[in-house]
Amino acid sequence: MRLDDIQIRDPFVLFDEGTRRYHLFGSTDANIWSGPATGFDTYWSDDLLEWHGPTPAFRPAPEFWSHTQYWAPEVHAYEGGFYLFATFTAEGRHRGTQILRAENPEGPYQPWSDGPLTPSAWECLDGTLHVEDGTPYMVFCHEWKDVGDGEVQAVRLTPDLRGTVGDPVLLFRASEAAWARPIPRPEFDRVFVTDGPFLHRTADGRLLMLWSSFGDTGYAMGVATSASGTIAGPWAQSAEPLWPADGGHGMIFADAAGRLLLTLHTPNRTPDERARFFPLEETPEGLRLS
Numbered sequence: 001m002r003l004d005d006i007q008i009r010d011p012f013v014l015f016d017e018g019t020r021r022y023h024l025f026g027s028t029d030a031n032i033w034s035g036p037a038t039g040f041d042t043y044w045s046d047d048l049l050e051w052h053g054p055t056p057a058f059r060p061a062p063e064f065w066s067h068t069q070y071w072a073p074e075v076h077a078y079e080g081g082f083y084l085f086a087t088f089t090a091e092g093r094h095r096g097t098q099i100l101r102a103e104n105p106e107g108p109y110q111p112w113s114d115g116p117l118t119p120s121a122w123e124c125l126d127g128t129l130h131v132e133d134g135t136p137y138m139v140f141c142h143e144w145k146d147v148g149d150g151e152v153q154a155v156r157l158t159p160d161l162r163g164t165v166g167d168p169v170l171l172f173r174a175s176e177a178a179w180a181r182p183i184p185r186p187e188f189d190r191v192f193v194t195d196g197p198f199l200h201r202t203a204d205g206r207l208l209m210l211w212s213s214f215g216d217t218g219y220a221m222g223v224a225t226s227a228s229g230t231i232a233g234p235w236a237q238s239a240e241p242l243w244p245a246d247g248g249h250g251m252i253f254a255d256a257a258g259r260l261l262l263t264l265h266t267p268n269r270t271p272d273e274r275a276r277f278f279p280l281e282e283t284p285e286g287l288r289l290s
Contacts, residue, residue, distance in 0.1 A: 096115075
């Protein structure tokens with residue numbers, strides 16, 4: 001099948017050096033917004049054009065704590081295993097990111113952390129792994145549902161990725177980006193969304209972060225740059241979004257030839273969302289679609 005055949009949000013691509021295959025993950029339930037969740041599926045390809053699957057990457061056991069709204073899985077190779085970071089929801093509990101583990105990129109994945117590693121009293125989503133000088137961190141979104149002005153936070157993880165060390169640290173708020181626009185919600189005077197952080201180290205050592213919100217023409221994705229080159233920041237926002245309209249929640253990967261590609265979902269409406277790939281360049285000013 002081709003990408004046009006695969007309904008998927010929040011796409012994430014892992015290139016496995018061992019098999020030289022690409023593995024595509026994402027929010028793959030037909031309706032991710034409500035009702036019972038099936039799990040996560042994955043697809044594989046040798047050339048980024050023809051895709052095979054779906055293969056069940058995760059199916060919850062009956063006793064698993066969440067059975068609805070499975071969002072934004074991403075898989076990272078780390079210390080000899082493959083770790084899936086994903087957002088889960090349950091009635092009477094706050095939404096959060098839990099880590100799962102498998103021996104192979106395609107799974108099957110099993111719970112690794114003891115529940116979500118985001119704060120239990122916060123509404124959180126879209127945790128991603130960032131390793132800096134050998135220390136793992138999870139960067140995630142503290143949702144507007146709690147704070148109005150959505151936040152991007154970071155928390156240090158234990159070396160085995162089973163737990164956290166210390167408290168989360170605020171990196172930035174959505175309203176700090178000149179391109180971000182508030183959305184109407186009755187809970188707060190102004191609501192700014194943060195979605196889908198993903199960190200990228202450039203060839204010359206800069207630390208960049210993709211993240212999504214709403215701009216002048218709908219769902220969009222911008223770039224933040226760490227002035228210190230570390231997770232601590234401070235983080236400066238791009239003046240304009242990298243992707244301005246009707247798409248976002250992206251990530252960056254290198255293909256088999258080492259070329260950088262951006263993937264994101266567009267359009268931002270269900271059930272029409274699809275993964276798209278775009279060549280990407282690193283420039284002195286940041287990132288540029290080529």
